[in-house]
Amino acid sequence: xxxxxxxxxxxxxxxxxxxxxxxxxxxxxxxxxxxxxxxxxxxxxxxxxxxxxxxxxxxxxxxxxxxxxxxxxxxxxxxxxxxxxxxxxxxxxxxxxxxxxxxxxxxxxxxxxxxxxxxxxxxxxxx
Amino acid sequence: xxxxxxxxxxxxxxxxxxxxxxxxxxxxxxxxxxxxxxxxxxxxxxxxxxxxxxxxxxxxxxxxxxxxxxxxxxxxxxxxxxxxxxxxxxxxxxxxxxxxxxxxxxxxxxxxxxxxxxxxxxxxxxx
Numbered sequence: 276x277x278x279x280x281x282x283x284x285x286x287x288x289x290x291x292x293x294x295x296x297x298x299x300x301x302x303x304x305x306x307x308x309x310x311x312x313x314x315x316x317x318x319x320x321x322x323x324x325x326x327x328x329x330x331x332x333x334x335x336x337x338x339x340x341x342x343x344x345x346x347x348x349x350x351x352x353x354x355x356x357x358x359x360x361x362x363x364x365x366x367x368x369x370x371x372x373x374x375x376x377x378x379x380x381x382x383x384x385x386x387x388x389x390x391x392x393x394x395x396x397x398x399x400x401x402x
Numbered sequence: 403x404x405x406x407x408x409x410x411x412x413x414x415x416x417x418x419x420x421x422x423x424x425x426x427x428x429x430x431x432x433x434x435x436x437x438x439x440x441x442x443x444x445x446x447x448x449x450x451x452x453x454x455x456x457x458x459x460x461x462x463x464x465x466x467x468x469x470x471x472x473x474x475x476x477x478x479x480x481x482x483x484x485x486x487x488x489x490x491x492x493x494x495x496x497x498x499x500x501x502x503x504x505x506x507x508x509x510x511x512x513x514x515x516x517x518x519x520x521x522x523x524x525x526x527x528x529x
């Protein structure tokens with residue numbers, strides 16, 4: 276497991292990760308995202324028609340970094356791959372994240388297109 | 403200029419950007435970085451022997467994203483290229499950034515290897 280014990284809190288706390296992906300046109304992309312960590316895999320929510328979902332289909336490589344808002348020079352970077360794209364047609368995983376991040380919402384209009392990006396970490400850097 | 407007026411403050415304030423690059427081994431990388439914006443170009447500091455400096459030599463493509471710590475769903479993403487890598491052998495640009503980010507330091511042991519990554523924005527996304 277490439278994540279050091281000293282920085283696991285950055286995965287466990289509901290912070291914002293910045294997700295790097297390659298677009299099919301060859302450009303790089305970086306976006307803040309919600310995430311959940313189960314001790315082995317990172318999971319993100321997106322939709323099959325958003326850039327994040329389409330990028331993951333075209334190229335599984337990702338990196339993401341999270342800085343500690345209380346000590347901004349403390350950060351964790353995870354490099355890895357999207358190893359599965361799981362349908363979430365009732366938005367159940369979206370709801371898990373919305374509760375984790377304390378976001379109230381009435382309905383999820385794009386639930387039918389929701390997917391979970393399951394990320395396997397291959398390497399990490401930290402400070 | 404691809405940056406919308408509504409989000410220029412995210413480049414003007416001393417926040418942390420998360421920089422996405424491709425490594426020569428084909429892996430993606432994401433790291434928090436300091437930056438300065440002159441209204442046309444973004445400038446970052448690194449060294450010629452750090453990953454960020456070596457990545458920029460091998461592949462100029464970058465993306466970076468910045469979220470507003472006061473309103474974390476507000477963010478700016480910039481996609482572009484490193485158009486120049488300028489030597490900074492006395493750490494003068496490092497010092498500009500250290501003052502901007504209010505970091506006190508006694509000396510800069512790697513000044514001889516310091517470089518400035520000059521980034522031309524090609525496109526932006528925001529929310």
